[in-house]
Amino acid sequence: MRTVNQHNLTHVFSAYFGDETDPRVREIMTALAQHIHDFARDVKLTHAEWQTGIKFLQWAGEITTEERNEFVLLSDVLGLSSLVDMINTNPEATSSSVLGPFHVSNPPAMEMGDDLRGDFEGQLVLVQGKVTDTEGKSIPGAQIDIWQTAPNGLYSSQDPEQDTFSFHGLLTSDDAGFYRFTTVRPVSYTVPTDGPVGDILRAAGRHPWRPSHLHFIVKAEGCKPLVTEVFPTDDPYLDQDTVFGVREDLVMEYVERPASDFPDNLALSGKVREGFAQVDFDFVLAKE
Ligand code: BEZ
Ligand code: FE
8 A cells, every 4th residue: 555645745746647648737737736745844834824824815716806816916926926927028028027907908099199197186207119029120000008006096996086997098109119198107006905915915024015107018910918017216115016026127217307398299289387207118029
C-alpha cells in the first residue's frame, strides 16, 4: 500500500495526471501544487489559519459581481496582476499596467479634440500624443479607450451621481497616428476596502491608495492590445501604489501652460480662460 506523507504528497500529486493531459496544464498544475504545498509546509499552516483562508475566499466570491470582482482586486494587491503584466511586456513597447475593475465596455465614441471634463470642477488637462508600432511607424485608426475617476475620486460605476459613461470615451487616432483630448486632472484614490481585500490591507498595515492616473486600452490591427495607465510625476503615492501599477515609462509631467497656449480645433478652443496642464504621451504597440 502506498503511504502518502507530508514529504511525498507533492510528488504523488504530480503523478496523478492522465496521459491525455495538456502539457501546459500539467506544467502549471504541477508548479502550483509544488508552491502551495511548500507554502503550507514552510509556515506550518494550522487548521484555524486554513479555515480563515477558506472563509476569505468564500467572502470574496459572495461579494463579487459584474461591476466588482474581489478576486481581481486580490490579484492586484498581491502584486500578481502586475507580475503577469511585467512577464508579458515587450520591452520595446509601452509597458502595460493593471486594468482594474472600473472599465466600462462600449464607451461612447469621441471626436478628435473632444472634452471629457464637462461641467466638473478641477484643472483642465490636455492629453495628446502618437500611436506607433515598435519600429516607430505611425498607426492611424487605432482605438484608444480612455477612462478615469471624477474629481471626487470615484469611477462612474461607484458613484450614483455620475452617468454610466462619465469620464469614459473611445477616441480614434488620425491619419498620422495622432490623438488629442481634454479632461480633468485625475486624483489619487483608494481601492475598495469594505471587502476581504480591505481586511488583508489592514492586517498587513498597508494603505489602500493609488496614485492618480488615466487608464487606456489601445487597440490596432496587427498589434497586441495595450492596457496601460499614465501617472503624473508629482503624485505623492507614486512610490507606494497599493496595486504596484507604476512603471518608469508611464510617468509623465503635467506641464503648466497659460490659457493663451490652448490650441485651436479642440472642443474647448476659444472657451479656456484659465491655465491648463499638458501631458504628452506616445503609445508604442507591440506587433502580434
Ligand atoms: C484602478 O486603477 O481602477 C484599480 C486598479 C486595481 C484595483 C482597483 C482599482
Ligand atoms: Fe484606476
